[in-house]
Amino acid sequence: MNTQTHTAPALLHRFAARMDHVQPSAIRELFRYGADPRVMSFGGGYPDASLFPLEAFSTAYQAAIEQHGPLALQYIGTVGVYRLREQIAARMCADGVPCTAEDVLILHGAQQGLDLVARMLIDKGDVLLCESPTFLGGLIAFNPYEPRYCGIPMDDDGMDMDALEHMLALHPEAKLLYTVPDFQNPSGVTLSLERRLRLMELARRHDLIILEDSPYRDLRFEGETLPTLKSLDPDGRVIFLGSFSKILAPGLRLGWAVASPELLDKLALLKLAADSQCSTLNMVAISLMLETFDLETHINTIRDTYRDKKALMLHTIREHFPASVHYTNPSGGLFTWLTFPEGFDSARFMLEYALPEAKVAYVPGATFFPIEVRRNHARLSYSSAPSQMITDGMTALGKLLQQHLG
Amino acid sequence: MNTQTHTAPALLHRFAARMDHVQPSAIRELFRYGADPRVMSFGGGYPDASLFPLEAFSTAYQAAIEQHGPLALQYIGTVGVYRLREQIAARMCADGVPCTAEDVLILHGAQQGLDLVARMLIDKGDVLLCESPTFLGGLIAFNPYEPRYCGIPMDDDGMDMDALEHMLALHPEAKLLYTVPDFQNPSGVTLSLERRLRLMELARRHDLIILEDSPYRDLRFEGETLPTLKSLDPDGRVIFLGSFSKILAPGLRLGWAVASPELLDKLALLKLAADSQCSTLNMVAISLMLETFDLETHINTIRDTYRDKKALMLHTIREHFPASVHYTNPSGGLFTWLTFPEGFDSARFMLEYALPEAKVAYVPGATFFPIEVRRNHARLSYSSAPSQMITDGMTALGKLLQQHLG
Numbered sequence: 001m002n003t004q005t006h007t008a009p010a011l012l013h014r015f016a017a018r019m020d021h022v023q024p025s026a027i028r029e030l031f032r033y034g035a036d037p038r039v040m041s042f043g044g045g046y047p048d049a050s051l052f053p054l055e056a057f058s059t060a061y062q063a064a065i066e067q068h069g070p071l072a073l074q075y076i077g078t079v080g081v082y083r084l085r086e087q088i089a090a091r092m093c094a095d096g097v098p099c100t101a102e103d104v105l106i107l108h109g110a111q112q113g114l115d116l117v118a119r120m121l122i123d124k125g126d127v128l129l130c131e132s133p134t135f136l137g138g139l140i141a142f143n144p145y146e147p148r149y150c151g152i153p154m155d156d157d158g159m160d161m162d163a164l165e166h167m168l169a170l171h172p173e174a175k176l177l178y179t180v181p182d183f184q185n186p187s188g189v190t191l192s193l194e195r196r197l198r199l200m201e202l203a204r205r206h207d208l209i210i211l212e213d214s215p216y217r218d219l220r221f222e223g224e225t226l227p228t229l230k231s232l233d234p235d236g237r238v239i240f241l242g243s244f245s246k247i248l249a250p251g252l253r254l255g256w257a258v259a260s261p262e263l264l265d266k267l268a269l270l271k272l273a274a275d276s277q278c279s280t281l282n283m284v285a286i287s288l289m290l291e292t293f294d295l296e297t298h299i300n301t302i303r304d305t306y307r308d309k310k311a312l313m314l315h316t317i318r319e320h321f322p323a324s325v326h327y328t329n330p331s332g333g334l335f336t337w338l339t340f341p342e343g344f345d346s347a348r349f350m351l352e353y354a355l356p357e358a359k360v361a362y363v364p365g366a367t368f369f370p371i372e373v374r375r376n377h378a379r380l381s382y383s384s385a386p387s388q389m390i391t392d393g394m395t396a397l398g399k400l401l402q403q404h405l406g
Numbered sequence: 407m408n409t410q411t412h413t414a415p416a417l418l419h420r421f422a423a424r425m426d427h428v429q430p431s432a433i434r435e436l437f438r439y440g441a442d443p444r445v446m447s448f449g450g451g452y453p454d455a456s457l458f459p460l461e462a463f464s465t466a467y468q469a470a471i472e473q474h475g476p477l478a479l480q481y482i483g484t485v486g487v488y489r490l491r492e493q494i495a496a497r498m499c500a501d502g503v504p505c506t507a508e509d510v511l512i513l514h515g516a517q518q519g520l521d522l523v524a525r526m527l528i529d530k531g532d533v534l535l536c537e538s539p540t541f542l543g544g545l546i547a548f549n550p551y552e553p554r555y556c557g558i559p560m561d562d563d564g565m566d567m568d569a570l571e572h573m574l575a576l577h578p579e580a581k582l583l584y585t586v587p588d589f590q591n592p593s594g595v596t597l598s599l600e601r602r603l604r605l606m607e608l609a610r611r612h613d614l615i616i617l618e619d620s621p622y623r624d625l626r627f628e629g630e631t632l633p634t635l636k637s638l639d640p641d642g643r644v645i646f647l648g649s650f651s652k653i654l655a656p657g658l659r660l661g662w663a664v665a666s667p668e669l670l671d672k673l674a675l676l677k678l679a680a681d682s683q684c685s686t687l688n689m690v691a692i693s694l695m696l697e698t699f700d701l702e703t704h705i706n707t708i709r710d711t712y713r714d715k716k717a718l719m720l721h722t723i724r725e726h727f728p729a730s731v732h733y734t735n736p737s738g739g740l741f742t743w744l745t746f747p748e749g750f751d752s753a754r755f756m757l758e759y760a761l762p763e764a765k766v767a768y769v770p771g772a773t774f775f776p777i778e779v780r781r782n783h784a785r786l787s788y789s790s791a792p793s794q795m796i797t798d799g800m801t802a803l804g805k806l807l808q809q810h811l812g
Contacts (some may be wrong), residue, residue, distance in 0.1 A: 044481070046480060046481055047480075049475075049476030049477065049479070049480045050476060052476045052479050052480075054471050054475065054476065054479075057471055057479065057687075058467070058468055058471045058472070061464070061467040061468070061471075062464055062467070062468065065460050065463055065464045065467075066464070069455075069460065070455030070456060070458045070460065070655075071455065072657060073455070073458050073460075073463065073655035073656070073657035073658065074452060074453075074455045074458075074655070074656060074657050075450070075452055075656045075657065076657070108514060108681040109681055109682055111680075111681050111682045112680065112681040115679060115680045115681065119550070137682070140678060140679045141679050141680070143679070144525070144676065144679055249476075249479035249480070249687075250479070250480060250481045250686075251478060251479035251480055251481065251482070251685060251686030251687050252479065252685060252687060253681065253682075253683070253684065253685045253686075270550065272546060273521060273546045273547050273549070273550055274517075274518065274521045274547075274680065275514040275515055275517050275518040275521065275659065275681070276515055276517045276543070276659075277659070278659065279657060279658060279659045279685055279688055280656075280657030280659075281463075281655075281657050281658060281688070282685055282687070282688065
């Protein structure tokens with residue numbers, strides 16, 4: 001601001017301390033790298049924008065304004081457009097979660113669900129159980145409420161249930177567990193059926209609420225679909241979060257929560273306080289679009305694309321990376337997760353070598369650990385990079401790694 | 407949910423207590439009355455939907471998708487679309503607030519600004535100075551942070567500065583003041599120039615941060631525009647909130663904050679945690695719309711409409727209401743504020759007489775008082791009712807009031 005570059009320091013000291021837990025994120029850092037057109041970025045968790053059904057969106061927004069007139073742009077109740085809630089409920093039912101429109105709260109992206117659930121359930125110092133590593137957007141949403149994180153280690157079948165049981169014995173006061181069971185961000189791994197059943201059993205025994213965040217669920221390109229935790233939940237202890245970001249487009253900012261009435265009512269009140277409601281126009285347009293657009297065929301196209309891109313990325317990694325670098329083999333979603341030898345610092349390697357010499361960006365793994373940070377990991381996304389960039393980028397990164405680790 | 411109607415009580419008792427401060431609001435109650443087509447509602451704070459520029463919206467969404475392609479639907483940085491921030495900064499500059507795009511944070515409606523500022527600045531038990539009565543959406547946003555409200559009485563020139571000075575002497579620890587200086591919701595009154603200057607002087611002396619919430623500012627239909635508090639703020643102690651809800655349409659959910667860099671950066675981090683970003687498509691479309699659509703002419707049309715509606719409402723009130731009912735005479739915005747004789751309960755009167763006998767709804771005034779609730783007030787909105795409904799509703803309400811107060 002031209003005439004007022006500084007806030008009076010006397011004002012600022014008053015609340016500087018309470019902002020310490022809100023940290024600039026690695027994702028914001030990556031936006032900067034993204035500005036350099038020479039950099040091949042595998043960092044962002046972006047869906048492939050070339051798949052966005054632009055014509056269908058264009059038609060839907062026209063139709064929303066033509067058919068609904070001014071009501072498409074007026075205020076509406078906090079819980080969202082009823083027809084869209086019905087359509088979401090129908091998809092949830094088809095996925096094994098019996099529910100109706102009344103059980104659905106439309107959110108400004110699933111990210112808002114993370115914030116509202118944290119606001120409802122986390123007091124400063126409360127134990128929060130989560131995967132380690134976990135979704136960075138989750139950490140960003142939860143940090144302001146200052147939970148005490150208990151990170152549960154993972155393997156190729158997801159969260160380690162023995163470790164969880166051990167942690168629950170150490171922390172019997174724990175009441176909330178956060179998980180991304182399908183094609184987890186950042187690891188790409190999926191919680192096995194056996195562990196899903198055991199997780200629900202542990203939740204019952206320890207009276208936990210489970211926050212099931214599953215934005216990638218529809219993007220399974222291999223293997224059999226596993227039941228949601230919500231579908232294994234007779235007690236109403238699971239809050240399910242879904243999203244249109246990865247199956248339609250993230251710029252709509254439309255996600256949803258499905259939960260038992262007592263929890264959903266509270267979330268709706270918190271949403272009323274936070275931002276009144278989602279964009280009426282976006283809700284009306286997407287609801288109309290779902291009446292005519294073949295979403296299931298579109299999802300199949302996305303699945304085919306990501307299956308091919310994952311295969312290409314893993315093929316190139318196998319061919320060019322040193323054998324000492326481990327990678328996960330996701331059955332869906334956007335990410336694979338690298339494990340370098342102990343002592344390797346992936347952030348430092350990116351800044352000193354990968355970016356300047358190979359023009360390759362990834363997300364250093366350290367940023368995804370709630371506690372006990374490990375520096376020898378990296379998240380790679382194959383979703384938005386063109387095939388040639390995947391080949392070029394992984395080849396260049398592999399050669400560089402051979403020099404340093406080979 | 408068919409198979410899971412109840413959450414385990416053992417879970418619920420754990421957080422029931424902390425939800426006590428989140429109350430269902432009178433605004434939600436009014437949505438119910440709104441469902442009865444016979445009711446003439448003057449309750450909602452809705453803009454006149456018949457004025458929404460539907461064709462321009464339709465063109466803008468088409469253009470956003472055609473011109474920006476998939477980027478119009480992809481993720482973008484938290485602070486919002488740069489061009490839209492420039493356009494907002496240009497409007498703020500023209501209104502006497504020198505600023506650039508960097509000083510603007512796009513919000514999911516100004517309501518989100520209330521939440522984020524409260525999150526940044528209010529700890530449980532902190533004093534929050536505000537007008538009494540004050541904006542209900544403000545109370546809804548602030549309540550979860552459990553401030554100690556200090557309501558400052560108002561007259562036809564806005565907040566009483568002697569009362570504020572007295573309150574500041576009683577509460578020297580106060581650090582945040584919330585105000586709607588232009589055509590306040592619910593009272594319709596505007597803070598005079600003299601009081602604006604005195605408020606800034608008091609803020610300086612007591613080192614207050616001021617949250618200036620001005621969604622109706624452009625809707626002045628009489629008298630001279632007064633400077634924003636932000637324009638009288640060399641210290642960077644004012645956070646200004648603006649909105650497209652009343653000058654374009656609320657269903658877009660687009661508002662903004664202008665503040666000093668230190669405060670704005672913190673708000674952006676809190677927005678990142680709360681919901682990542684506003685809808686890219688909505689931001690791109692409105693930005694394109696502002697390039698060609700004549701917003702100032704459109705605002706003049708809204709002003710003309712509301713001036714006429716206000717005149718009609720006040721004329722009918724003068725003609726039919728008992729002289730013992732006082733009303734404010736707004737110079738802009740959507741509301742007039744009724745004061746009934748002491749002892750009159752406007753909520754009870756509405757439920758027992760106004761709704762069943764006159765089919766008239768308003769918002770009982772009690773809901774707008776942060777503390778020391780007064781029951782002998784009501785908020786009437788003239789913005790969205792057609793002229794005939796204003797005449798019919800005010801005539802019927804007046805006759806009923808004559809019976810009970812005449």
